[in-house]
Amino acid sequence: LAKTTQPISMDSYEGQEVNITCSHNNIATNDYITWYQQFPSQGPRFIIQGYKTKVTNEVASLFIPADRKSSTLSLPRVSLSDTAVYYCLVALNDYKLSFGAGTTVTVRA
Amino acid sequence: DAGITQSPRHKVTETGTPVTLRCHQTENHRYMYWYRQDPGHGLRLIHYSYGVKDTDKGEVSDGYSVSRSKTEDFLLTLESATSSQTSVYFCAISTGIDEQFFGPGTRLTVL
Numbered sequence: 001l002a003k004t005t006q007p008i009s010m011d012s013y014e015g016q017e018v019n020i021t022c023s024h025n026n027i028a029t030n031d032y033i034t035w036y037q038q039f040p041s042q043g044p045r046f047i048i049q050g051y052k053t054k055v056t057n058e059v060a061s062l063f064i065p066a067d068r069k070s071s072t073l074s075l076p077r078v079s080l081s082d083t084a085v086y087y088c089l090v091a092l093n094d095y096k097l098s099f100g101a102g103t104t105v106t107v108r109a
Numbered sequence: 110d111a112g113i114t115q116s117p118r119h120k121v122t123e124t125g126t127p128v129t130l131r132c133h134q135t136e137n138h139r140y141m142y143w144y145r146q147d148p149g150h151g152l153r154l155i156h157y158s159y160g161v162k163d164t165d166k167g168e169v170s171d172g173y174s175v176s177r178s179k180t181e182d183f184l185l186t187l188e189s190a191t192s193s194q195t196s197v198y199f200c201a202i203s204t205g206i207d208e209q210f211f212g213p214g215t216r217l218t219v220l
Contacts, residue, residue, distance in 0.1 A: 034208070042213065043201070043214055044199075049207075087152075099144075100151050
């Protein structure tokens, strides 16, 4: 599984856009990039997945440059309820996932 | 939410005792997983199953065994619990390489 590196923590304020960048220099051709969100005392929840360029859903956007060595999760206009840990994962066409420590995002009023 | 339940939700046990955690799904998903989560480590895969009676080890499998005799149930057993196995345990299910759905977790304390 390709190793990922992401910031340990980020602070933001309500209404701002939060961008979390994940580095995955050893990503392989067939790897997908997936992001999960975890609230305290709950299991992780899938946010978004992409292979290249840009993917958008009702929760977030995922930007992947052409070289795919990094990706950026964008959370538009965050609220207090977006305070959580966000995990970036890269999986080779595989059902086994490896979570790192994630990025703790704290949204303040 | 996906139909996944874990039991028990909380357990306190003593070192050396056997412990079995149960994961039950109502989604008929093929793949099931057991993770543990400790502060600063994110989630680490213990064991997973890709079908009834088909299981394999994850990255932290030492001291754990699993069994899956029915599609809906995936059991995690600690044969002789140790304090290092104090953790929060999450079960997850998936249909394949797409998203995994996680259960509510079991908090295990080994004294």
